[in-house]
Amino acid sequence: MSSQHIRRSLDEDLRYITTQIAAMGGHAERMVEQSVEALTTGDEALARKIIQNDAVLDGLEREIGERAVEILARRQPMAGDLREIVGAIRISGDLERIGDLGKNIAKRSIIIGEVAQLRRLFVGFAALSDLAMEQLKAVLDAYAAQSVDRIASVRDRDREIDAKYTSLFREMLTCMMEDPANITPCTHLIFCAKNIERVGDHATNIAETVYHIMTGEQLPADRPKEDRSHVVGAASAGNGAEKPDRRS
Amino acid sequence: MSSQHIRRSLDEDLRYITTQIAAMGGHAERMVEQSVEALTTGDEALARKIIQNDAVLDGLEREIGERAVEILARRQPMAGDLREIVGAIRISGDLERIGDLGKNIAKRSIIIGEVAQLRRLFVGFAALSDLAMEQLKAVLDAYAAQSVDRIASVRDRDREIDAKYTSLFREMLTCMMEDPANITPCTHLIFCAKNIERVGDHATNIAETVYHIMTGEQLPADRPKEDRSHVVGAASAGNGAEKPDRRS
Numbered sequence: 001m002s003s004q005h006i007r008r009s010l011d012e013d014l015r016y017i018t019t020q021i022a023a024m025g026g027h028a029e030r031m032v033e034q035s036v037e038a039l040t041t042g043d044e045a046l047a048r049k050i051i052q053n054d055a056v057l058d059g060l061e062r063e064i065g066e067r068a069v070e071i072l073a074r075r076q077p078m079a080g081d082l083r084e085i086v087g088a089i090r091i092s093g094d095l096e097r098i099g100d101l102g103k104n105i106a107k108r109s110i111i112i113g114e115v116a117q118l119r120r121l122f123v124g125f126a127a128l129s130d131l132a133m134e135q136l137k138a139v140l141d142a143y144a145a146q147s148v149d150r151i152a153s154v155r156d157r158d159r160e161i162d163a164k165y166t167s168l169f170r171e172m173l174t175c176m177m178e179d180p181a182n183i184t185p186c187t188h189l190i191f192c193a194k195n196i197e198r199v200g201d202h203a204t205n206i207a208e209t210v211y212h213i214m215t216g217e218q219l220p221a222d223r224p225k226e227d228r229s230h231v232v233g234a235a236s237a238g239n240g241a242e243k244p245d246r247r248s
Numbered sequence: 249m250s251s252q253h254i255r256r257s258l259d260e261d262l263r264y265i266t267t268q269i270a271a272m273g274g275h276a277e278r279m280v281e282q283s284v285e286a287l288t289t290g291d292e293a294l295a296r297k298i299i300q301n302d303a304v305l306d307g308l309e310r311e312i313g314e315r316a317v318e319i320l321a322r323r324q325p326m327a328g329d330l331r332e333i334v335g336a337i338r339i340s341g342d343l344e345r346i347g348d349l350g351k352n353i354a355k356r357s358i359i360i361g362e363v364a365q366l367r368r369l370f371v372g373f374a375a376l377s378d379l380a381m382e383q384l385k386a387v388l389d390a391y392a393a394q395s396v397d398r399i400a401s402v403r404d405r406d407r408e409i410d411a412k413y414t415s416l417f418r419e420m421l422t423c424m425m426e427d428p429a430n431i432t433p434c435t436h437l438i439f440c441a442k443n444i445e446r447v448g449d450h451a452t453n454i455a456e457t458v459y460h461i462m463t464g465e466q467l468p469a470d471r472p473k474e475d476r477s478h479v480v481g482a483a484s485a486g487n488g489a490e491k492p493d494r495r496s
Contacts, residue, residue: 062466069334076324086317086337093341111480173432180425184480187421187438194439218310232359232432 010075017064017071017088018144024060024095025140029133031057031102032199036129039109039192040122050106057099064092080213087213091143094202094209098136101195101202108188115185121175124168125189129196131161135203139210148214154207155219161200168193169229194229258323265312265319265336266392272308272343273388277381279305279350280447284377287357287440288370298354305347312340328461335461339391342450342457346384349443349450356436363433369423372416373441379409380444383451387458396462402455403467409448416441417477442477 031050038047068085071077077085112118138154169190176186211219279298286295316333319325325333360366386402417438424434459467 069330072320072334073326073330078321082317082321086320086334089334089337090341093338173435176424176431176435177428180428183424183431184421187424187435190435191442 006075010071010077010081013067013071013075014081014084017068017085020060020064020067021088021091021095022140022144024057024064024092025136025143027053027057027060028095028098028102029136029140031099032105032129032136032196033133035102035105035109036126036196038106039112040126042109042114044110044113047106047109051103054099054103057096061092061096065089080216083213083216087209090209091206094205098199098202101199105192105195108192112185112188112192115182117175117179117182118185118189121168121171121186121189124164124171125193125196128161128164128168128193131157131164132196132200132203135161135200136206139203139206143206143210146214148211151207151211151219155204158200158204161197165193165197166229166232170232173232254323258319258325258329261315261319261323262329262332265315265333268308268312268315269336269339269343270388270392272305272312272340273384273391275301275305275308276343276346276350277384277388279347280353280377280384280444281381283350283353283357284374284444286354287360288374290357290362292358292361295354295357299351302347302351305344309340309344313337328464331461331464335457338457339454342453346447346450349447353440353443356440360433360436360440363430365423365427365430366433366437369416369419369434369437372412372419373437373444376409376412376416376441377444379405379412380448380451383409383448384454387451387454391454391458394462396459399455399459399467403452406448406452409445413441413445414477414480418480421480 031053034046034050037043038050068089071085072082075081135154135157138150142148142150142154172186172190172193176183208219211217279301282294282298285291286298316337319333320330323329383402383405386398390396390398390402420434420438420441424431456467459465
């Protein structure tokens with residue numbers, strides 16, 4: 001093959017990988033959005049549909065992984081092309097996990113069912129999920145556009161998700177304390193909220209990977225990685241006092 | 249360079265990667281073990297040490313990732329060598345997450361502090377953690393020995409972890425219902441248990457990656473991926489009745 005021909009084949013391979021990642025991204029987004037809808041509307045049929053759909057994402061991740069290794073072996077890409085292939089493996093892993101988190105919310109939504117007392121928590125829950133979905137969309141757009149413009153802001157906004165999650169966590173604890181009947185559904189709801197917070201973490205991972213693909217550098221400095229609900233202390237849950245965060 | 253020379257250089261690179269993964273594995277193991285110790289003994293100083301130590305694991309993951317991409321570019325490895333490099337990227341990601349989970353347990357252990365009423369839960373908690381640590385050790389041994397002999401059993405035993413987690417989950421719900429003062433510490437404890445269950449999931453991921461490195465094939469069939477606590481229904485938490493699991 002001529003070197004031009006090789007270049008063209010590699011470009012086709014890269015385009016294929018990018019398309020598959022976009023497909024995974026769209027699928028993962030929908031799974032999370034629909035799982036939140038199933039939860040907040042008590043739509044059990046939708047929840048079951050989401051649970052079944054997860055297999056699609058697993059299949060896509062596996063396919064991208066196999067294809068990526070094949071491209072590495074055949075085309076022996078260098079520099080930016082190489083980072084793009086390795087990055088695709090990482091991103092597909094994050095998207096597969098996002099799908100799992102949506103599936104887990106769907107499962108828990110079936111268990112929670114319709115609990116009138118939880119309804120007031122859904123406002124904060126929807127706000128949390130809107131934030132996380134915005135982050136995910138922004139980072140998938142950045143990947144598709146091969147642009148690093150919004151990458152740093154995506155990562156920084158992860159702090160907002162964490163703050164919202166921590167405040168929702170408090171509300172949910174209060175809800176459990178009000179009525180023991182709320183304890184089981186609220187525990188599942190806390191996990192649902194935690195799942196959404198983790199969607200934000202995965203979006204941040206993807207942001208870091210996209211930045212690395214585009215620049216060859218690590219996104220600089222301190223990343224906001226975890227929720228702060230661990231600072232909601234046993235004694236302070238009701239009054240909002242916090243221990244200082246000793247995150248290293 | 250002669251082809252023999254290239255082969256020798258590649259072998260050295262692969263050995264370096266394997267050594268770094270082993271170092272990460274040992275570090276991640278210790279973090280989780282010590283976090284469980286900090287939690288069950290209320291050792292705050294130990295917890296703070298673990299939180300600080302997490303940076304080591306983050307650094308190792310980054311270094312392995314960079315080195316792996318460098319090896320791919322320079323040596324253009326094929327077949328098993330290629331799978332080994334790509335596999336190392338995946339495994340280091342799982343080990344970094346395991347370290348994060350240990351760190352999160354350490355943080356929560358500081359908040360939980362010494363709650364006498366929770367002490368009885370620590371028996372089940374320690375049993376859960378022993379199981380997960382056994383899995384992790386087995387899979388790291390398999391990686392170091394380049395052996396697939398125990399891989400399938402590692403994955404299958406993940407079901408035991410899930411079952412133990414689900415039973416502990418029930419116990420913790422009961423504990424919360426007995427006394428509202430238990431709600432906040434127990435919620436943190438549920439997250440700690442969930443973290444341990446996820447250590448088991450990451451061990452399973454590593455098992456799958458090791459199998460793929462060694463054989464070039466996917467570990468066949470159905471993997472047990474998630475806990476079953478989502479089947480602990482709102483109405484059934486106290487009596488142990490379960491809805492059927494509709495996992496796809």
